[in-house]
Amino acid sequence: MRLSQETLDRLPASVKSPAYDLGAVAVGIVHLGIGAFHRAHQAALTDALLAEDPSWGICGVSLRSPDTRDALRPQDGLYTLAVKDGAGTDFSVIGSVVELLCAPEDPEAVLRRMADPATRIVSLTITEKGYCHNPATGTLDENHPDIAHDLANPACPRSAIGFIVEAISRRVRAGIAPFALLSCDNLPGNGNVLKRIVEQFAELRDPALAALVRNVASPSTMVDRIVPATTDADRSAVAEALGLEDAWPIMTEPFRQWVIEDDFPLGRPAWEKAGALFVDDVSAFEFMKLRLLNGSHSTLAYLGYLAGAETVADAMVLPGMQALIEGLMREEVSPTLPELPGFDLPAYRSELLLRFRNPALRHRTWQIAMDGSQKLPQRLLGTIRDRLQAGAGYDRLALGVAAWMRYARGLDEADGTIDVRDPHAGRIAELARGLDEPDRIVDALLTMADVFGTDLPASAPFRSALIKALAGLLQHGSAATLSSTLYKIGGDFGGI
Ligand code: CS2
Numbered sequence: 001m002r003l004s005q006e007t008l009d010r011l012p013a014s015v016k017s018p019a020y021d022l023g024a025v026a027v028g029i030v031h032l033g034i035g036a037f038h039r040a041h042q043a044a045l046t047d048a049l050l051a052e053d054p055s056w057g058i059c060g061v062s063l064r065s066p067d068t069r070d071a072l073r074p075q076d077g078l079y080t081l082a083v084k085d086g087a088g089t090d091f092s093v094i095g096s097v098v099e100l101l102c103a104p105e106d107p108e109a110v111l112r113r114m115a116d117p118a119t120r121i122v123s124l125t126i127t128e129k130g131y132c133h134n135p136a137t138g139t140l141d142e143n144h145p146d147i148a149h150d151l152a153n154p155a156c157p158r159s160a161i162g163f164i165v166e167a168i169s170r171r172v173r174a175g176i177a178p179f180a181l182l183s184c185d186n187l188p189g190n191g192n193v194l195k196r197i198v199e200q201f202a203e204l205r206d207p208a209l210a211a212l213v214r215n216v217a218s219p220s221t222m223v224d225r226i227v228p229a230t231t232d233a234d235r236s237a238v239a240e241a242l243g244l245e246d247a248w249p250i251m252t253e254p255f256r257q258w259v260i261e262d263d264f265p266l267g268r269p270a271w272e273k274a275g276a277l278f279v280d281d282v283s284a285f286e287f288m289k290l291r292l293l294n295g296s297h298s299t300l301a302y303l304g305y306l307a308g309a310e311t312v313a314d315a316m317v318l319p320g321m322q323a324l325i326e327g328l329m330r331e332e333v334s335p336t337l338p339e340l341p342g343f344d345l346p347a348y349r350s351e352l353l354l355r356f357r358n359p360a361l362r363h364r365t366w367q368i369a370m371d372g373s374q375k376l377p378q379r380l381l382g383t384i385r386d387r388l389q390a391g392a393g394y395d396r397l398a399l400g401v402a403a404w405m406r407y408a409r410g411l412d413e414a415d416g417t418i419d420v421r422d423p424h425a426g427r428i429a430e431l432a433r434g435l436d437e438p439d440r441i442v443d444a445l446l447t448m449a450d451v452f453g454t455d456l457p458a459s460a461p462f463r464s465a466l467i468k469a470l471a472g473l474l475q476h477g478s479a480a481t482l483s484s485t486l487y488k489i490g491g492d493f494g495g496i
Contacts, residue, residue: 003093003244005076011093015080015242018095020050022076025057025098028269030114030179032160033126034060034068034100040227040252042123042184044081045274047096056269057098059113063126063160069100071248080238080249084360091241103163107156114167115174120266122167123182124194125223126160128374129423131187131197135377136453138193140200151204161201165213168202172212180217180264186294188286188378191220191261219261222285224293226253226355228363253358255351259285284338288345291333293352295379296325299400300356301368302407305418306478312363316356320482326353327487328396336386370421372404373428373451381456388459395465396487402469403478405445408432413477424448438470 001007011017029046031038043058050056060077062068072079077097083090103110114122128135132144140161141147150162157163168178181198183190195218203210228251238249258276262268272278279285297312303324304315316322329349337345380397387394409432410420422428431444446457446466456462472481481487 001244003075003078003080003242003246005078007244008078008093010244011242014091016090016092018047018050018078018093020054020095022095022098024054025050025095026055026118027059027099027113027116028056028118029121029123030059030061030110030119031097032061032063032122032124032163033130034062034097035125036227036229036250037223037225038123038125038184039079039094039097039250040081041223041225041256041258042125043096044092044094045256045258045271045276046269047094048274049269049271050096052273053269055118056096058096059099059101059119060097061101061103061110061113063103063130063158063163066102066105068248069102072097073100075247078246080242080246082234082238082241082249082251083254084251085254085358086360089237089241089360091238093242104158107158107163110163111155111157111167111170114163114179115170115176117176120179121182121264121268122164122179123184124160125184127371128185128187129371130160131185131193132159132161133193133197134450135374136450138187138189138196140197141450142200142204147201150201154205161197164198165202165205165209168213168216169209177266178213178216179266180219180268182219182221182260184221184223186223186290186375186378188290188382189220189283190286191218194218217263217265219263220282220286221261222257222259222282222289224257224289225255226358226361226363227251228361229367231362251361253355253361255355257289284340288337288340288343288348290378291337291383292329292349294375295333295383295397295400296329296352296356297368298372298375298379299328299396299403300325301365302372302400302403303478303482305365305369306403306406306413306473307482308413308479309365311361312356312365312368313359313361315365316353318479318482320484320487322353324396324399324482324487325356328400332387332392332394332397333383335390335392336383366419369407371423372408373422373424373448376401376404376451377453381452384462385456388462395469398462398465399469399473399481399487402442402466402473405432405441405466405470406473406478408445409435409441436474438467438474442466442470 146159150157183194202213262278309315408428
């Protein structure tokens with residue numbers, strides 16, 4: 001028997017279920033990119049508030065595959081959130097996603113929903129590549145195939161940007177004020193980036209339209225919760241706990257954090273009552289999270305994968321890894337972070353190490369390794385820029401970047417093929433084809449200005465740090481590099 005509104009009363013008392021009238025919930029938010037992250041984070045926080053205000057239900061839109069819609073529609077949008085740590089698992093059924101749409105099948109239905117006056121917020125988790133931008137500059141990639149398509153077919157878009165601009169244009173023409181945009185992706189100044197890209201796209205469509213979107217609210221947010229992809233073993237564990245089948249439950253950790261700039265002209269859910277923090281400027285929180293958490297995550301993912309670690313928790317127990325990550329966070333990243341008065345940074349770092357070690361999560365290194373070309377700029381390269389400018393060391397960060405180069409070439413340490421998922425996987429393979437020497441690989445990949453900009457490739461110290469780190473990885477492998485004393489805390493890196 002399947003989880004659905006009809007079967008909710010069969011749930012055991014140990015499983016929390018919606019404490020509000022599901023029938024009374026109406027759509028107030030359209031969410032683009034209804035993946036696991038949204039369902040573990042924003043949808044869960046919103047669920048906690050629906051008893052008080054049922055006008056903030058979510059219409060979840062997939063921009064690509066119908067999988068989520070197909071899994072959740074027969075369940076009336078209900079799904080299980082399993083919160084796991086070493087001590088056990090807490091199960092709750094979430095009911096905030098009340099409508100599911102698959103954009104490629106019916107773009108018009110999505111646009112109608114976005115243009116509906118009841119829709120007051122359009123939020124996004126479309127991953128870095130969904131912004132169709134140049135990650136090094138944060139500006140729209142006008143040559144992106146989806147952008148070219150949407151400029152030629154504005155009423156039938158494919159990209160999130162195309163949907164947003166068309167929906168705002170329809171609203172304004174109908175005399176309805178624009179919704180607030182709420183990017184929940186891991187980009188620095190995510191609200192500003194989104195706004196800039198939306199404006200650029202509108203300008204290309206029609207300068208009059210650009211004037212209209214200029215006033216749209218687009219607060220930045222820092223979102224944090226670790227959400228590994230769901231496995232069949234997770235599905236079985238959930239079915240056992242619920243006594244009902246759930247085609248797509250979500251696994252996550254107890255930790256969650258959401259910091260949001262408060263700019264919602266048409267109103268918003270009282271997310272602060274569910275634990276969100278509203279601030280005037282989110283940037284210090286974003287830098288902290290992107291550079292400490294995500295920078296460490298990517299470093300762990302590439303080095304861990306190369307050393308044969310399937311999950312982040314496995315990677316954390318490789319000899320030398322914890323010391324490397326601790327040193328990276330404390331000595332190389334933390335000095336670059338803006339002040340956050342009253343914030344306990346050492347405690348935050350310690351908590352990160354514990355979160356990475358959570359043995360119940362099984363977060364695959366391969367999953368985090370995806371889309372490196374889109375992630376490196378804000379996770380590692382911005383920090384390296386700041387360290388270069390300060391004349392300070394960055395060897396552990398450089399090792400992370402070199403590990404990406406080692407990984408993205410597509411060959412593991414036993415010369416087996418790596419399934420590299422990246423919008424530029426083909427281009428990277430092409431650039432590195434037939435190259436074995438570290439300096440040639442580094443020089444070839446540094447030509448990617450959309451990743452490295454033009455300043456980093458021109459820096460001789462940066463180039464030699466990368467060559468040194470990549471040479472070590474190619475010669476000794478990742479595990480031996482980690483366990484060597486080279487990257488120990490307070491280590492002497494030979495004056496790079
Ligand atoms: C991860 C993030 O997949 C990745 O690249 O680094 O999804 C990470 O788990 C989240 O940002 C945590 O909030």
